[in-house]
Amino acid sequence: MIRRPLLLTLTFTLGTALGSGPAQAASCGIFGLTVPNPQVLVALEKKAGCTFQHVRWFQDWNQPFNQEYARLLSQKGRTLDLSWQPRYVSKGKLVGVPYRDIAAGKHDRFITQFARDIKRGGKTVSISFAPEMNGDWGVYQLTRKNTPAHFKQAWKRLVHIFWREKAPVRWVWTPNILYPTALSSYRELYPGDGYVNEIGLDGYNWGTTNPWNRWKTFAQTFDESYVAIKQITSKPMQLGELSSVEKGGDKAKWILDACRQLPKYARVKKAFWFHINDGRVDWRLTTSLASLQAFRRCAPGTALK
Numbered sequence: 001m002i003r004r005p006l007l008l009t010l011t012f013t014l015g016t017a018l019g020s021g022p023a024q025a026a027s028c029g030i031f032g033l034t035v036p037n038p039q040v041l042v043a044l045e046k047k048a049g050c051t052f053q054h055v056r057w058f059q060d061w062n063q064p065f066n067q068e069y070a071r072l073l074s075q076k077g078r079t080l081d082l083s084w085q086p087r088y089v090s091k092g093k094l095v096g097v098p099y100r101d102i103a104a105g106k107h108d109r110f111i112t113q114f115a116r117d118i119k120r121g122g123k124t125v126s127i128s129f130a131p132e133m134n135g136d137w138g139v140y141q142l143t144r145k146n147t148p149a150h151f152k153q154a155w156k157r158l159v160h161i162f163w164r165e166k167a168p169v170r171w172v173w174t175p176n177i178l179y180p181t182a183l184s185s186y187r188e189l190y191p192g193d194g195y196v197n198e199i200g201l202d203g204y205n206w207g208t209t210n211p212w213n214r215w216k217t218f219a220q221t222f223d224e225s226y227v228a229i230k231q232i233t234s235k236p237m238q239l240g241e242l243s244s245v246e247k248g249g250d251k252a253k254w255i256l257d258a259c260r261q262l263p264k265y266a267r268v269k270k271a272f273w274f275h276i277n278d279g280r281v282d283w284r285l286t287t288s289l290a291s292l293q294a295f296r297r298c299a300p301g302t303a304l305k
Helices: 013-019 038-048 067-075 099-103 108-121 148-165 218-230 251-264 289-298
Strands: 031-034 054-060 079-085 087-090 093-096 125-129 169-173 198-205 237-244 268-274
Touching: 031 079, 038 067, 038 289, 054 087, 054 268, 067 079, 067 108, 099 148, 108 148, 148 169, 198 218, 218 237, 218 251, 237 251, 251 268, 251 289
Parallel strands: 031 054, 031 268, 054 079, 079 125, 125 169, 169 198, 198 237, 237 268
Antiparallel strands: 087 093
């Protein structure tokens, strides 16, 4: 998944916006949501007719922990799920933070403050550090100088700092689904059960968006990777990002099929729909009325008969 900066515009109106959501609506079940701001969250909940208990947002490396957003979400009973990307913008371009620099302690001061801010907030935050670290499309992903060994060393240093600061964090190791040109296996990148609370897995049905893509069912998207993860750990799992395009098939049927298939993935406890138009591909649940209606049919139960 190609990532773009997601800016969270926070003003005094956001508390009101969250408060206007369907507080009494049924839960959206296993489904969580990745959204660019709270207004989008509220708008979708009104359309979907259910409440997303799990909400994910993104932050880059040079940003302080978004205390205000976390507070707004936690006040409404939402879990706090953060994708923390080791990258920053410099002169209009994205720059990756090398894992070896994190492992060497060059960012300890920033990491320590981040941990202290989370502790000050008092709510548990699930952090997916360097999501899709096994990819080859982002500035912080693997290269010959940014290796799986460096990644594991960086991960462990982060965890030790957060332990030292007693920050309430759950660590979610979140690779992308398997793909042919990957530079590393899951096993080579896994920091070990002692440093991980939960496993994430990101996957998308790109349909025929690009010449090299083809339409894939939910099972074709996730099965192989799910089995591979089970071979290296017994930790509980989530789908950290999932979505489908409209182009190349029937997105509404894809959503209904996902709801039927999810109960077969016994370890998966959350599934975060990537409700974002990234400028090139529109991944939102609202790309068509049929897709939204499909989600409305299945979300509360997540398993249609």
